[in-house]
Amino acid sequence: MIDRRSLIARAGMIGGLALHPGLALAAATTQSRLVFIILRGAMDGLAAISPANEPRLLQLRGALARPPEQLGAPLPLTADFTAHPALAGFAGLFAAKEAAVVHAVASPYRERSHFDAQNILETGGNAAYALKDGWLNRLLPLLPPAPPPVAISAALPTLLQGAAPTTSFAPSRLPDASASLKMRVAALYEGDPLLHRLWGEAMATEMMAGNQDGPGGPVALAATAARLLAQPAGPRIAVLDHGGWDTHAGQAVRLAAQLRQLDTMIATLKSGLGPAWADTLVICATEFGRTVAVNGTNGTDHGTASAVLLAGGRVAGGRVHGDWPGLTRLFEDRDLLPITSLNAVLAGSVAGLFGLDPDRVVRSVFATAPAAAMAGLVRA
Numbered sequence: 001m002i003d004r005r006s007l008i009a010r011a012g013m014i015g016g017l018a019l020h021p022g023l024a025l026a027a028a029t030t031q032s033r034l035v036f037i038i039l040r041g042a043m044d045g046l047a048a049i050s051p052a053n054e055p056r057l058l059q060l061r062g063a064l065a066r067p068p069e070q071l072g073a074p075l076p077l078t079a080d081f082t083a084h085p086a087l088a089g090f091a092g093l094f095a096a097k098e099a100a101v102v103h104a105v106a107s108p109y110r111e112r113s114h115f116d117a118q119n120i121l122e123t124g125g126n127a128a129y130a131l132k133d134g135w136l137n138r139l140l141p142l143l144p145p146a147p148p149p150v151a152i153s154a155a156l157p158t159l160l161q162g163a164a165p166t167t168s169f170a171p172s173r174l175p176d177a178s179a180s181l182k183m184r185v186a187a188l189y190e191g192d193p194l195l196h197r198l199w200g201e202a203m204a205t206e207m208m209a210g211n212q213d214g215p216g217g218p219v220a221l222a223a224t225a226a227r228l229l230a231q232p233a234g235p236r237i238a239v240l241d242h243g244g245w246d247t248h249a250g251q252a253v254r255l256a257a258q259l260r261q262l263d264t265m266i267a268t269l270k271s272g273l274g275p276a277w278a279d280t281l282v283i284c285a286t287e288f289g290r291t292v293a294v295n296g297t298n299g300t301d302h303g304t305a306s307a308v309l310l311a312g313g314r315v316a317g318g319r320v321h322g323d324w325p326g327l328t329r330l331f332e333d334r335d336l337l338p339i340t341s342l343n344a345v346l347a348g349s350v351a352g353l354f355g356l357d358p359d360r361v362v363r364s365v366f367a368t369a370p371a372a373a374m375a376g377l378v379r380a
Contacts, residue, residue: 028146031279032314032353033229034237035269036136038157039262039286040118041245044300045307046292046336047255049101049320050074050082056327060293064300068252077101081320086259089267090309097317099266100377102308102345104325106288106338108368112302114246117287122158124343124366131367135346136239137162138365143354149237150228152221159239171224218242222265226272229280240265245286249297266311278313281353281378285342291334292327304335308345314353316379344370345377352378 047064051057052074058065067074067085074082075091081101083091093099109120109128116128124135136149136159151157154170189195218240225238242262247254262284270277289306310317325337343366351358351373358373 028144028233028236030144030146030236030354031276032236032355033273033276033280034350034353035225035229035240035280035282035312036159036237037240037242037262037265037282037284038118038121038159039245039284040241040243041114041247041286042117042288042290042302043245043258043286043306044247044251044255044290045103045105045286045305046289047251047300048084048087048259048309049077049103049307050084051324051327052076052080052082054327057292060327062294064252064294064298067256071256078320080324084256084259086256087263089263090311093266093270093311094318098270098313098315099309099311100315100317101320102310102322102340102374102377103320104305104322104336104339105285105308105342105345106305106340107342109288110304112288114287114302119158121285121287121342124346124368126368133162134159135343135365136160136237137164137166139350139361140164140166142356142361142364143236146236147233148235149239150225150235151239151241152225152228153239153241157239157241169224169228171220218261219264219268222268223272226269230273230276242284247290248295248299248301251299262309270311280312281314281349282309282311283346283349284309284311285346289336292330292336293334304331305338306336308342310349310377314378316376321374321377340374341370343368344372344374348374349377352380 046057072085075085075088077083077091077094083094090099107117107120108126109117119128122134123131125131140149141164148165148167149160151160151166151168152170153168156166156168160166221240225240228234229236229238242265244258266282269282273280285308286306289303290300291303295301322340325339329337331337347361347366347370348358350356351361358375362369362373
């Protein structure tokens with residue numbers, strides 16, 4: 001159900017949906033769907049998608065250069081890259097050309113604060129907290145009409161904050177209200193045009209999301225996102241948070257669990273979206289990468305470049321896109337060199353998905369504009 005916080009937010013005109021109450025049930029004029037998964041904590045792109053022919057990785061990481069033997073061998077993607085064995089589903093999608101990777105990717109940020117880097121990831125700004133709205137919110141005026149994007153979380157992430165209407169949905173932590181109570185609330189609000197409309201929208205969203213046994217974890221929230229996006233009158237954009245990627249210590253076990261959960265989230269999205277998967281793009285991006293060398297606690301420290309994982313029926317799949325810098329020369333003698341602009345990846349992805357002019361997306365959406373949007377990530 002819609003939790004009480006979300007309902008109060010709607011009634012209080014928080015989050016933008018209440019400012020445009022007719023949008024919640026408006027028919028979408030595009031079949032394209034976007035799911036953005038924020039990997040908070042700095043995913044180790046070198047471990048998730050490893051270079052197959054880099055002796056220096058073994059030299060600098062030792063045993064951490066390969067997954068633990070009990071997890072199985074790395075999964076071949078191309079002649080030059082392998083996937084972590086916990087990404088078995090993603091590797092299968094890659095082979096089916098429904099997944100791809102962009103490696104050595106970084107935002108304009110070159111320091112190592114999670115909070116600052118995540119803010120720049122979400123705002124597309126030149127510096128942390130320089131902008132108050134999210135780049136995805138700034139994209140919305142360029143898109144075909146559709147119901148407002150939804151964050152599957154209790155709070156609206158910075159990525160979706162801004163002038164354009166958006167909303168959030170979170171499964172309730174409280175017992176579900178009975179049908180009779182809902183009917184009495186509807187009758188109570190019937191004389192108030194605004195509250196009556198808001199209540200109707202809340203109930204419509206609840207019906208689209210389906211029943212929930214509890215708040216659940218990231219996989220349950222991915223299932224909720226899929227149910228919402230699969231509906232003909234549902235939103236076309238969803239944002240999910242997946243935290244826990246800060247692997248300073250004991251990385252081998254912790255990272256395997258994180259990657260397995262992400263792999264299940266992507267599989268859950270595909271299953272739940274059904275035929276709509278063919279029109280979907282999933283972007284998994286993190287704030288920065290991790291050091292090439294192992295630290296003293298069998299983990300890795302904050303780095304610079306990482307990898308972006310793409311999935312969905314619209315992906316130009318089966319490829320590791322972009323240039324690979326190798327590990328002979330490192331950024332600041334510690335990190336994977338940042339070769340590809342994260343903003344270029346994002347601009348090229350959304351422009352291709354929604355049929356937009358890439359140059360217009362770059363100019364209108366990103367404060368730190370790359371030279372050009374990255375082409376070839378999404379198929380028509």
